[in-house]
Amino acid sequence: MTSTATSEAMSTATKAAVIDLLYRLADDSLIIGHRNSEWTGLGPILEEDIAFSSMAQDKMGHALALYGLLHQLGEEPPDRLAFARGPRDYRCCDLVAMEFLSGAATDGPLCNNPVRDELVSRGDWAGSLVRQFLFSEADAVRMAALETSAYEPMAQLARKLRGELKYHTLHGRLLIERLGKATEDSRSRLNGVIERVWPQALGMFEPTKHGQTLASAGICPTEEALCDRWLGEVEPIIERSGLSRPKHAKPAYGGRAGNHPPELALLLDDMQRVYRLDPTAQW
């Protein structure tokens, strides 16, 4: 990976592949950031509430930076990419849109909400935690590979995000290991979620038609290669935490091509509601 691809030097096919990659990364970041932020004020303990919310903000920051790279390549400005696109245009994987706090995307303020406890009881913190763990491990593996990407703006950004992603994986590993070994209740909750989300977790690595172009240009390894590296990271952690994962799950694909479960449309309705009141408003 020695060549430096700039937007001027890239062929049309390479540029289209880079744009597709950036949409996948940015949309994953924005959607998991939004999902995790729904727990703000409702987290299991104060300190974890703050840590989880802070990581959600990190992911929003990553999304903004990635949408910024897209804008440099001629796509619309970040706010329009986040708030003016419908679900068909989103390229996130299914894992990030899964809803573990049902009712969070309904009307009514959550802060100081007298039914807070009821909201929390309907939510599944284990689901969000396991999702965050599995996602951050994939995020770290992918960004580590992208640090040497031939697409230099991506490589620079990947190096900048290293520290934050190090924290995200530290957080996930620590809690998964402790909760996996804590009680029968915590262990069975984690195992239940791992079983349930494993197809979507594998779906993070859905192959795209641009995969070979990206790999041969030295811009990003194939999804298959990244999935192998990710398994190499998460399997030992799952094992030493006394947990298990399904061995023959069928990956949930579709998100990278814009085919999402209805959860994403509901999330976007909620997230984009204020922007859509007046898309020309200056903030």
Add this chain to the structure above:
Amino acid sequence: MHDTQWPIFEVFHQASRGEPHVHVGSIHAPDGATALMLAKEQFGRRQACVNMWVVPVEAIIATDYADADLFAHGTDKSYREAFGYETTKRAKLVGDAEEI
């Protein structure tokens, strides 16, 4: 009332290498590693930090506020303060020069 929360850890934060670690607050956590993980976001996310300590609160041995008079200065003991030495003067000059 019995405290059912996790143990308390006091958090110390170092802004740059060589600087003293400064007490910034405390958090609840089940163990030291978790305390560090949680303290990073409570206290490290908005200010420069290169190193963080967490200390179990029971490891701190403190005086009693009733004994605050231990620290009172009853009479003039300015003779005990280190001034009048050549090195003190030089240090002061260097310090002044650096401030300018």
